[in-house]
Amino acid sequence: MNEQLCLIEQKIGNGERLTREDGLFLLKCDELLRIGTLARLVKQRKSGNKVYFNVNRHINLTNICLSRCKLCAFGCDADASEAYVMEPEKALSIARQAVADAPEMTELHIVSALHPDKPFDYYADIIRRIHREFPKLHIKAFTAVEIAHFAKIAKLSIREVLTILKEAGLGSMPGGGAEILNDRVRQILCPNKASAAEWLEVVRTAHQLGIRSNATMLYGHVETHEERIDHLLTLRKLQDKTGGFQAFIPFPFHPENTGLSDIKRTTAWEDLKMLAVSRLMLDNFDHVKAFWIMLTVPIAQVSLGFGIDDLDGTVVEEKILHAAGAKTAKGISKQDIIAFIRETGNIPVERDTLYREVQIYDGSHAL
Ligand code: SF4
DSSP states (O other): OHHHHHHHHHHHHTTOOOOHHHHHHHHHOOOHHHHHHHHHHHHHHHHTTEEEEEOEEEEOOBOBOSSOOTTOSSOBOTTSTTOOBOOHHHHHHHHHHHHHHOTTOOEEEEOOOOOSSOOHHHHHHHHHHHHHHOTTSEEEEOOHHHHHHHHHHHTOOHHHHHHHHHHHTEEEEOOTTOSOSOHHHHHHHOTTSOOHHHHHHHHHHHHHTTOEEEEEEEESSSOOHHHHHHHHHHHHHHHHHHOOEEEEEEEEOOOTTSTTTTSOOOOHHHHHHHHHHHHHHOTTOSEEBOOHHHHOHHHHHHHTTTTOOEEEEOOSOOOHHHHTTOOSOSOOOHHHHHHHHHHTTOEEEEEOTTOOEEEEOSSSSOO
C-alpha cells in the first residue's frame, strides 16, 4: 500500500502524469494528509500562494424543465407552485441591479432548466440585450446540456448555436451538466438530457470556436470509483486536444429533495480526497475550484490545503443547489471571501472569468 503511494509521490515529484491505476489507488487510500500534501505541491507549482475568486452574480432564467432528472431538486413542471420563467426584461433588470450593487462585478453566470416551449431566440435575445447594455461584463452562460437542447429545438447544429450565441455576446461557458460522463450513470440520473458523447461534442466545438469553458463532476450518488476516475481521464484527454478548459469543479451530490434522497451525503473526508485526487489527475488543468456553496465555507477553506486554488465567486443568489438542500448562504461578500482566504495563509486574488488578475490582496489592502 505505502509502496504504491511512494511511487505516486515520486511521479508527482518528477512532474509525471498519473495513470488510471494511480487514481483508483488514491481514491481507495486512507492517507488523506499525504494525498493532500501532494495536491498542494501541484497547486503551488501552478498558482503559488494565490487563491482566486471573482465578483459575480448568478441568474437562473427558468426552473421549468422537460428533463426532470432524478438528481435534480431545481427543475419542475410548468404547473408546479414554484415554477417560474423570467421575461428578458426581468433578466435585464437583475443585471442592472447587480451592476448597481457591485460596480466592480466582472461576470454574470446564467444557467437554467430546459424549458419545453421557450425558443432559442429567447436565450440569444437575453444575451444580446445584456451584452449591448453592459459590454464589459463577461457573460458566462449555458451548460453543454442547454446548448444541446437549443440545437434540438432550433433545428440547428451545435456549431451554429454556439456561433449565434458568441456573436450575441456569450463570453464563455460554465462546466455544468457533466455529472459523470458515463452512459450507465446518466441512464439512472438523467436519461432525458444530453448523453456523455453529446456533452463532449458541445464542449469540443465550443473550444474550437474559442469559447472557453469549465468542467464539473457530480459525485457521491450511484457512480463507482472507476467511473469517477474515467470521468477525469475523459476530461484530461479532451483538454490535451483543445486546451479550452479553465477550471475543474468537483461537486458532492446533495440528495435532499431529489429523486435519490435515500442516498447518504458524502463526508468531508471524501470531499477533500476527491478534490485532491482531481488536482493530481488533471495535470493539464490550470485550476481546480472548490465551490463553497456546495462544500460549506469551512470545508472550502480547508480545501485550500488540498490542491484548490479557486473559491468561485460572490454568487449573490444561488437557487439550484439550495433547492437540493444546500444550507450555505446564497451569496457571500467580497470582504468575507478575502478574509476566508487570508486566514489560510494564502493570497486572495480577485480575477475575471478568464483568470486575468483584477486585484491582488497581498496585505497592503484594507478590507
Ligand atoms: S439537472 Fe438540469 S436538465 Fe436535469 S432536471 Fe435539473 S434543470 Fe432540468
